[in-house]
Amino acid sequence: MPLAERQLIASIRCAAKLRSSALVTGIGDDCAVLRVPRGHETLVTTDFSLEGIHFRREWHPAESVGHRCLTRGLSDIAAMGGQPLAAFLSLALPNDLDQSWADEFLKGLLALARRHKLPLAGGDIAQSPAGVLADITVLGSVPKGRAVLRSTARPGDLIYVTGALGASAAVVEALYAGLQLDRSKLDAHFYPQPQIAIGRYLRERKLATAMIDISDGLSTDLSHICEESRVGGVINETAIPIAKLTSPKVQLRHALHGGDDYQLLFTARPKTKVPRRIAGVAITPIGEITRSRNLTVKSADGTKRQLTSQGWQHFQQNPND
Amino acid sequence: MPLAERQLIASIRCAAKLRSSALVTGIGDDCAVLRVPRGHETLVTTDFSLEGIHFRREWHPAESVGHRCLTRGLSDIAAMGGQPLAAFLSLALPNDLDQSWADEFLKGLLALARRHKLPLAGGDIAQSPAGVLADITVLGSVPKGRAVLRSTARPGDLIYVTGALGASAAVVEALYAGLQLDRSKLDAHFYPQPQIAIGRYLRERKLATAMIDISDGLSTDLSHICEESRVGGVINETAIPIAKLTSPKVQLRHALHGGDDYQLLFTARPKTKVPRRIAGVAITPIGEITRSRNLTVKSADGTKRQLTSQGWQHFQQNPND
Numbered sequence: 001m002p003l004a005e006r007q008l009i010a011s012i013r014c015a016a017k018l019r020s021s022a023l024v025t026g027i028g029d030d031c032a033v034l035r036v037p038r039g040h041e042t043l044v045t046t047d048f049s050l051e052g053i054h055f056r057r058e059w060h061p062a063e064s065v066g067h068r069c070l071t072r073g074l075s076d077i078a079a080m081g082g083q084p085l086a087a088f089l090s091l092a093l094p095n096d097l098d099q100s101w102a103d104e105f106l107k108g109l110l111a112l113a114r115r116h117k118l119p120l121a122g123g124d125i126a127q128s129p130a131g132v133l134a135d136i137t138v139l140g141s142v143p144k145g146r147a148v149l150r151s152t153a154r155p156g157d158l159i160y161v162t163g164a165l166g167a168s169a170a171v172v173e174a175l176y177a178g179l180q181l182d183r184s185k186l187d188a189h190f191y192p193q194p195q196i197a198i199g200r201y202l203r204e205r206k207l208a209t210a211m212i213d214i215s216d217g218l219s220t221d222l223s224h225i226c227e228e229s230r231v232g233g234v235i236n237e238t239a240i241p242i243a244k245l246t247s248p249k250v251q252l253r254h255a256l257h258g259g260d261d262y263q264l265l266f267t268a269r270p271k272t273k274v275p276r277r278i279a280g281v282a283i284t285p286i287g288e289i290t291r292s293r294n295l296t297v298k299s300a301d302g303t304k305r306q307l308t309s310q311g312w313q314h315f316q317q318n319p320n321d
Numbered sequence: 322m323p324l325a326e327r328q329l330i331a332s333i334r335c336a337a338k339l340r341s342s343a344l345v346t347g348i349g350d351d352c353a354v355l356r357v358p359r360g361h362e363t364l365v366t367t368d369f370s371l372e373g374i375h376f377r378r379e380w381h382p383a384e385s386v387g388h389r390c391l392t393r394g395l396s397d398i399a400a401m402g403g404q405p406l407a408a409f410l411s412l413a414l415p416n417d418l419d420q421s422w423a424d425e426f427l428k429g430l431l432a433l434a435r436r437h438k439l440p441l442a443g444g445d446i447a448q449s450p451a452g453v454l455a456d457i458t459v460l461g462s463v464p465k466g467r468a469v470l471r472s473t474a475r476p477g478d479l480i481y482v483t484g485a486l487g488a489s490a491a492v493v494e495a496l497y498a499g500l501q502l503d504r505s506k507l508d509a510h511f512y513p514q515p516q517i518a519i520g521r522y523l524r525e526r527k528l529a530t531a532m533i534d535i536s537d538g539l540s541t542d543l544s545h546i547c548e549e550s551r552v553g554g555v556i557n558e559t560a561i562p563i564a565k566l567t568s569p570k571v572q573l574r575h576a577l578h579g580g581d582d583y584q585l586l587f588t589a590r591p592k593t594k595v596p597r598r599i600a601g602v603a604i605t606p607i608g609e610i611t612r613s614r615n616l617t618v619k620s621a622d623g624t625k626r627q628l629t630s631q632g633w634q635h636f637q638q639n640p641n642d
Contacts, residue, residue: 024362025470028549030400030533031364031461033468036357041345043352044443046367046411046458052450053413079351090367090411090456092374122365129373130451135411137367137458140352147354149346212351228349 012089012106012120020119022085022141032121034086036141043140043147045076051131059175061183062101064190065132066108068260072215073138074116074194075262079213081148081203082140084196086121087113090135092128105132116196148203148266151228153210155291157267159233160274162198163281164188165218166250167243169258174248181247188243192262197279199264207274211266217259220309223295225265232294235287235307256297257310333410333427333441341440343406343462353442355407357462364461364468366397372452380496382504383422385511386453387429389581393536394459395437395515396583400534402469402524403461405517407442408434411456413449426453429512437517469524469587472549474531476612478588480554481595483519484602485509486539487571488564490579495569502568509564513583518600520585528595532587538580541630544616546586553615556608556628577618578631 012027025033036042049069051057060068070087077084089109093102113120123137167188174181183190195213202208210229212221218240226233242255267289268274274283287298295307333348346354357363370390372378381389391408398405410430414423434441444458488509495502504511516534523529531550533542539561547554563576588610589595595604608619616628 025468029468029471030397031366031403031468033401033463034363034365035465036363038359042355042357042363042460044355044407044409044458044460045352046409046443046445046456048411048413048445048447048454048456050413050447050450050454053448076351080354082352086365088365088367088458090369092369092371092454122367124367124369124456126369126371127374129371133369133371133413133454135367135369135445135456137365137409139363139365142354144356147346147350147352150350 020086020117023119023121026119026121032086032088034121034139036085039144040141041144041147043077043080043082043142044137045073046135046137047072047076049134049136051133057132060190062104063108066105067112067191069134069136070109070112071192071194071262073136074196075213075215077138077140078194078196078199079211079264080140080142081146081199081208081211082142083200084116084118084138084140086119086139088121088137089123091123092126092133094128094131097132142203146203148208148211150210150212150225153225153229153231153267153289155231155289156270157209157289158270158285159222159235159287159289160266160268160283160285161214161218161241161263162195162278162283163261163263164241164243165214165261165263166254166258167245168192168260169254170245170248170250179248185246189260192260194262195264195281198281201278202266207268207272208266209268211264214261214263214265215259217257217310218255218265219257219307221265223309225267226293226295230293232290232292233287234290234296234298234304236298238300239284239286241282241284341407341438344440344442347440347442353407353409355442355460357406360465361462362465362468364398364401364403364463365458366394367456367458368393368397370455370457372454378453381511383425384429387426388433388512390455390457391430391433392513392515392583394457395517396534396536398459398461399515399517399520400469400532400585401461401463402467402520402529402532403463404521405437405439405459405461407440407460409442409458410444412444413447413454415449415452418453463524467524469529469532471531471533471546474546474550474552474588474610476552476610477591478530478610479591479606480543480556480586480588480608480610481604481606482535482539482562482584482586483516483599483604484582484584485562485564486535486582486584487575487579488566489513489581490575491566491569491571500569506567510581513581515583516585516602519602522599523587528589528593529587530589532585535582535584535586536580538578538631539576539586540578540628542586544630546588547614547616551614553611553613554608555611555617555619555625557619559621560605560607562603562605
């Protein structure tokens, strides 16, 4: 093992020392050993963060890349109403990378982990053939049979989103356009927060019938819920909470199709009382689930048009193309 | 999401349909939901398989790459004495890759999964910035407090290995040298079998005091056991079971330092009766754990020399260099 890898493992092992009742054996054995609370099921999610695809080193500070890497996994746990238990990081670094980049990456990842009392319990370190390659695995838990799925939305359910949408896509577009940005005001893109507390709240009070996180964009993620639940949906265009930034300006199309917002999209029975705010974050009804399996958007003037899922293309090509 | 990714996900979802009592919800939601047997702890391991580092497309058939990818994870579960429960595959493919390559990769991975009744329960699919990038996560289970660790070897324990060593490293050296090889006779490198049954046997009968899988090479993996257990060890050079191949010829240095054999290295109290074969595989005593924290090799003539860990360099550079 090259010295750089040894150093990295040593620093991860040191930094990852966080007391956790769930973690029996962490880094330093063939596997981590975890104890899932009695009567709970185990949640598992894995997500890549690949240079050139999910981030660019010239655009994203290493600390932001580390933070976003873990957010991707935590957001999936949030979308099931789960409690995160442990994270596992597979990290491949190119030979010519500064040690300080790896340190800052870990700093960003571990700061977010600490906020959620999440131990970094293992992973893999390798040399990368090209660019920084990360894959995050997060384990979580949820009481048996209580995970909030995508497949359980019912006709008549109202559709809700947490927070505001579109900021991340607007920032990416601005980065492509070469605009000067004040990154310190753009946490929605560089340091998005996974909505763990909201997911838990909705699950504990049985408010949500189905849930997903908005990582691929509202249009795509709503289509996932509708496909899995074999239903359709109609969205009120004017109801969509569009993120407010001074620069760049966020537009409706960013909120409809832009990914990486890490807000939650959920459905609830029409009679269910859903709070207007949960954990300090606004909750907005934006539409309704329909028996007819179409996805449509209703404009201010009442006209309806088809809602086409526009998959989020990350950074491999200009989204304006 | 590009069409190729959709096709791949559809084919994974179809191929991965395997009944499993552990899997509550598989591919198609934000997380997989697993049920770990009552009274058991959860094992987690993640391992990269990166083109140019862990394999080369010109050397390794896609089916072998898929098989070896999963072997890496299963072998870690074996080394804890665990039972594998589910696998998660993060797979990034370059745009210009033939669909048939991905199909063959999955075929190799899923054939090994079926042999171990292991569902492919989730993962991530992405476009790769360069080359094929895979990261496998395997979850397993072990009765509470019964995982066989690296850190519990004691002075006086005997050191054992399963099977024979060095074949994989000898094959890699021959590939670098450009030798013509009959791949059908080289399963030890192209289709290594994780020793799940042996790991379980040793754990169930409480025969092993410590265990690790030989993925980095005997010298390196023994040093891991000794470091974690704060002990040393002496190996009898003549006792090491060297793999027998017609071509290429396997040498002692391959068996001592070569990785990717996926055999198990374990320790047992000197009074413990360890069978000579388990699950049809030879079990060989090769040395002894010492209180003195040195690692040494004893030659046929009784002379001792320091055993230096020679980290396994995979394919990023010629191991002969």
